[in-house]
Amino acid sequence: MPDPLVSVQRVTRRFGDFTAVEDASLTVDAGEIVGLLGANGAGKTTVIRMMLGLLAPTWGILRLFGEQPSRDTRQRLGYVAQGLGLYDDLTVAENLEFLAKAYDTPVPALPAALEADRGSLVGAIGLGRQRQLAFTAALAHHPELLVLDEPTSGVDPLARARLWDVIHEQAEAGVAVLVTTHYMQEAQQCDRLVMMSRGRTVAAGKEADIIGDTTAVAVHTDRWQDTFAALNAAGMPVTLAGKRVRVANVGAAEVRSALSAADVTATVEDVPATLEEAMTALDRGIRAQA
Numbered sequence: 386m387p388d389p390l391v392s393v394q395r396v397t398r399r400f401g402d403f404t405a406v407e408d409a410s411l412t413v414d415a416g417e418i419v420g421l422l423g424a425n426g427a428g429k430t431t432v433i434r435m436m437l438g439l440l441a442p443t444w445g446i447l448r449l450f451g452e453q454p455s456r457d458t459r460q461r462l463g464y465v466a467q468g469l470g471l472y473d474d475l476t477v478a479e480n481l482e483f484l485a486k487a488y489d490t491p492v493p494a495l496p497a498a499l500e501a502d503r504g505s506l507v508g509a510i511g512l513g514r515q516r517q518l519a520f521t522a523a524l525a526h527h528p529e530l531l532v533l534d535e536p537t538s539g540v541d542p543l544a545r546a547r548l549w550d551v552i553h554e555q556a557e558a559g560v561a562v563l564v565t566t567h568y569m570q571e572a573q574q575c576d577r578l579v580m581m582s583r584g585r586t587v588a589a590g591k592e593a594d595i596i597g598d599t600t601a602v603a604v605h606t607d608r609w610q611d612t613f614a615a616l617n618a619a620g621m622p623v624t625l626a627g628k629r630v631r632v633a634n635v636g637a638a639e640v641r642s643a644l645s646a647a648d649v650t651a652t653v654e655d656v657p658a659t660l661e662e663a664m665t666a667l668d669r670g671i672r673a674q675a
Contacts, residue, residue: 388451389414390530390561396445398431405431407584418562420575428584429565433534462530463523473508484522493525513544520551533564569661582668592660599666601658602640604630606651615647622665633662
């Protein structure tokens with residue numbers, strides 16, 4: 386088997402007395418889409434900044450293309466940051482021209498959807514088109530690795546789907562992709578998932594591996610507001626989707642007992658846990674140990 390293009394082995398990054406990342410590990414192979422999941426503050430962006438060579442690990446081993454992150458390795462990757470990395474006071478065309486000079490590559494062609502905005506300032510076009518421009522810029526030098534930090538945040542579902550089409554096209558062409566996302570539908574499009582909590586890698590594998598033996602309980606009742614309040618007060622990991630109440634990693638008997646104590650009538654049933662519920666349960670377990 387060829388070596389992974391990204392190899393993070395038991396990496397820790399400390400800022401004084403604060404540990405942002407602790408003993409984190411992950412790999413990304415050519416042609417693979419790996420989703421890096423976790424709540425805000427989990428350490429995802431710090432791992433990415435170490436991969437880019439913007440931060441050095443306090444200890445641990447981090448390799449890109451078999452070597453330490455450097456200016457040379459940055460030439461071989463494309464990066465879409467949360468803030469997109471575009472210049473609002475330059476036009477769409479000027480942003481691409483600047484990037485082409487930085488990488489010493491030809492100016493990339495604009496997607497048809499952006500052609501009408503060629504002379505517009507980036508700050509004046511919509512977020513969806515800004516993200517499309519950021520993808521175009523990241524791919525201009527034909528990178529071997531794509532690093533995408535919340536690349537579709539804030540865009541409508543159609544634009545998000547189009548951007549994911551681009552991601553899959555790149556992976557099919559052999560590009561390695563590491564993407565952070567908080568959309569569970571996007572996580573399901575990844576070949577493999579790595580979950581972080583409080584700076585640590587707490588789970589890795591396919592969706593079924595992350596869910597594992599996590600269970601969930603669905604609660605059926607017209608008194609959904611009282612139900613949610615009662616279960617939340619009992620300290621249970623309760624979620625609400627519309628008027629549907631669910632509890633992750635808690636037995637049906639425990640849910641019935643909490644509802645009975647609050648004088649709430651409801652029907653409960655065991656159901657398969659979702660990826661989001663498994664992540665919630667893992668995160669609560671880590672927090673309880675802290």
